[in-house]
Amino acid sequence: MKISNTLTQAFGLLLPLSAAVQAKEYSRSEVCQPNHPFKPLPGSQARTRTCHVANHGDGRDDSANVLSALKQCNNGGKVVFDADKKYTIGKALDMTFLKHVDLEIQGHVQFSDDTDYWQENSFKQIFQNATTFFQIGGEDVNVYGEGTLDGNGQVWYDLYAEDPLILRPILVGIVGLNGGTIGPLNLRYSPQWYQFVANSSNVLFDGIDISGYSSSENEAKNTDGWDLYRSTNVVIQNSVINNGDDCVSFKPNVTDILVQNLHCNGSHGISVGSLGQYPGEVDIVQNVLVYNISMFNASDGARIKVWPGGSAAMSTDLQGGGGSGLVKNITYDGMTIDNVDYAIEVTQCYGQKNLTLCNEFPSKLAIEDIVFKNFKGVTSGKRDPDVGMIVCSSPDVCSNIKASNIDVVSPDGDDQFTCTNVSLL
Numbered sequence: 001m002k003i004s005n006t007l008t009q010a011f012g013l014l015l016p017l018s019a020a021v022q023a024k025e026y027s028r029s030e031v032c033q034p035n036h037p038f039k040p041l042p043g044s045q046a047r048t049r050t051c052h053v054a055n056h057g058d059g060r061d062d063s064a065n066v067l068s069a070l071k072q073c074n075n076g077g078k079v080v081f082d083a084d085k086k087y088t089i090g091k092a093l094d095m096t097f098l099k100h101v102d103l104e105i106q107g108h109v110q111f112s113d114d115t116d117y118w119q120e121n122s123f124k125q126i127f128q129n130a131t132t133f134f135q136i137g138g139e140d141v142n143v144y145g146e147g148t149l150d151g152n153g154q155v156w157y158d159l160y161a162e163d164p165l166i167l168r169p170i171l172v173g174i175v176g177l178n179g180g181t182i183g184p185l186n187l188r189y190s191p192q193w194y195q196f197v198a199n200s201s202n203v204l205f206d207g208i209d210i211s212g213y214s215s216s217e218n219e220a221k222n223t224d225g226w227d228l229y230r231s232t233n234v235v236i237q238n239s240v241i242n243n244g245d246d247c248v249s250f251k252p253n254v255t256d257i258l259v260q261n262l263h264c265n266g267s268h269g270i271s272v273g274s275l276g277q278y279p280g281e282v283d284i285v286q287n288v289l290v291y292n293i294s295m296f297n298a299s300d301g302a303r304i305k306v307w308p309g310g311s312a313a314m315s316t317d318l319q320g321g322g323g324s325g326l327v328k329n330i331t332y333d334g335m336t337i338d339n340v341d342y343a344i345e346v347t348q349c350y351g352q353k354n355l356t357l358c359n360e361f362p363s364k365l366a367i368e369d370i371v372f373k374n375f376k377g378v379t380s381g382k383r384d385p386d387v388g389m390i391v392c393s394s395p396d397v398c399s400n401i402k403a404s405n406i407d408v409v410s411p412d413g414d415d416q417f418t419c420t421n422v423s424l425l
């Protein structure tokens with residue numbers, strides 16, 4: 001029997017090797033190392049039945065097979081996508097009814113390339129027009145295996161180049177899940193963001209491997225690793241992310257998040273925001289610990305981006321500003337960078353190039369109690385002589401931002417920071 005590394009390790013702590021491993025419960029909190037989750041994660045109940053997902057294997061839609069296996073094995077079972085089998089998902093799968101069930105992905109699961117169908121039928125998540133191929137929600141759900149979820153992204157990368165208003169589905173939608181472990185798992189060729197986590201709590205992502213580049217001249221855009229929204233007590237750890245946008249992004253109303261031991265390459269960094277884009281909305285990101293990150297070939301290492309109080313236009317399809325809220329108690333501890341434009345970038349003038357205007361209408365979104373420590377490495381030199389910047393729109397809305405033990409230089413040996421309206425300690 002094949003079983004994931006994490007689960008094997010966890011069971012190893014609790015059980016003699018000869019035991020029927022998949023039948024025992026395990027502790028999600030135990031596998032969070034070296035930092036522990038903000039709140040203990042609920043354990044996972046024993047799984048006592050196994051269902052195998054049948055496949056056509058010839059490109060015909062297998063989504064009905066997935067649903068029937070889930071219905072059979074929900075409430076205490078395990079649903080297996082067999083190794084060496086290819087599954088095609090041609091219909092949007094609503095899996096928000098799950099409870100105490102595992103999805104073991106050993107085979108190759110590919111989403112169909114019918115862009116018309118998916119734009120019409122993918123799950124509309126409203127926030128930033130996000131849509132997902134499927135949504136997993138419920139209670140105590142684990143998704144893991146040596147197999148792959150494949151978003152068939154190429155057709156989307158090419159279509160997006162023709163029309164930037166198409167709705168590109170997110171590969172993994174975790175929506176309304178309380179208690180779960182996702183990973184180890186391989187995620188490939190997502191049409192846009194790889195994972196969207198909303199309305200969820202007590203979820204551990206462990207051992208996610210992300211990659212998928214375009215093979216045409218049309219880049220794979222907006223391929224964030226994770227976007228967290230309206231969620232609390234989430235852990236993301238031990239993962240490798242090769243992508244072209246945020247490695248991890250904390251969107252509105254995300255609290256108690258631990259991110260540790262990631263290798264990110266090609267990204268826009270570990271980002272809070274953007275926040276404050278919509279007037280009348282209150283966005284909160286509070287209690288985040290980001291620990292031990294390796295950041296390669298990126299625009300940013302640690303990043304906090306907040307819109308100013310007045311309206312600003314980043315580009316024709318990205319405008320905003322005027323929303324309120326709070327970014328508080330965010331710690332970035334331990335980051336090694338190589339070929340990164342800014343090791344640290346904090347801005348309350350996101351989207352507003354005219355700093356006079358930004359200062360005239362300071363952000364209504366305060367930034368407080370931020371720590372950056374133990375950074376080392378070499379930037380790309382693109383921002384020479386700066387290696388970082390901390391730009392607040394007014395000293396009244398930025399307080400207690402500390403940077404210490406920042407051992408970062410550019411290839412030329414520069415090591416400056418631009419700081420406005422903030423006193424660095």
Ligand SMILES: *[C@@H]1O[C@H](CO)[C@@H](O)[C@H](O)[C@H]1NC(C)=O
Nearest residue numbers: 125126127175198199229230
């Ligand atoms: C989350 O829950 C809220 C409140 O029930 C609901 O309006 C929203 O559609 C849910 N999903 C997302 C992605 O916000």
Ligand SMILES: *[C@@H]1O[C@H](CO)[C@@H](O)[C@H](O)[C@H]1NC(C)=O
Nearest residue numbers: 126127128129164165166317
């Ligand atoms: C969603 O898409 C519509 C049309 O494509 C666009 O006008 C709108 O600004 C988008 N909304 C967000 C939140 O991005």
Ligand SMILES: *[C@@H]1O[C@H](CO)[C@@H](O)[C@H](O)[C@H]1NC(C)=O
Nearest residue numbers: 230252253254281282283284
């Ligand atoms: C975020 O939380 C604030 C404060 O509780 C609330 O006012 C706001 O409506 C929430 N926003 C979303 C998108 O859930």
Ligand SMILES: *[C@@H]1O[C@H](CO)[C@@H](O)[C@H](O)[C@H]1NC(C)=O
Nearest residue numbers: 034238260261262263292294
């Ligand atoms: C930091 O993360 C890397 C994986 O990116 C891991 O190999 C290493 O053991 C971690 N170090 C600590 C101190 O946890």
Ligand SMILES: *[C@@H]1O[C@H](CO)[C@@H](O)[C@H](O)[C@H]1NC(C)=O
Nearest residue numbers: 211242243265266267296297
């Ligand atoms: C790392 O990112 C760079 C720049 O995006 C890319 O060229 C390279 O292939 C990536 N490395 C891996 C191992 O994917």
Ligand SMILES: *[C@@H]1O[C@H](CO)[C@@H](O)[C@H](O)[C@H]1NC(C)=O
Nearest residue numbers: 038287288289290329330331
């Ligand atoms: C702030 O975050 C740290 C982790 O960096 C955590 O230990 C602490 O409890 C948080 N503070 C509050 C008030 O939640």
Ligand SMILES: *[C@@H]1O[C@H](CO)[C@@H](O)[C@H](O)[C@H]1NC(C)=O
Nearest residue numbers: 242264265266295296297339
């Ligand atoms: C960074 O990008 C360069 C050039 O594309 C590539 O050779 C290198 O392997 C990348 N680093 C990582 C860690 O993938």
Ligand SMILES: *[C@@H]1O[C@H](CO)[C@@H](O)[C@H](O)[C@H]1NC(C)=O
Nearest residue numbers: 353354355356357358359360
């Ligand atoms: C920036 O805004 C100020 C205040 O409105 C205005 O006087 C100035 O011309 C603007 N600068 C540029 C470069 O647009």
Ligand SMILES: CC(=O)N[C@H]1CO[C@H](CO)[C@@H](O)[C@@H]1O
Nearest residue numbers: 355359392393394395420421
């Ligand atoms: C209130 C205050 O100190 N505002 C300053 C913010 O930073 C800009 C740019 O350095 C200054 O011009 C403002 O005086």
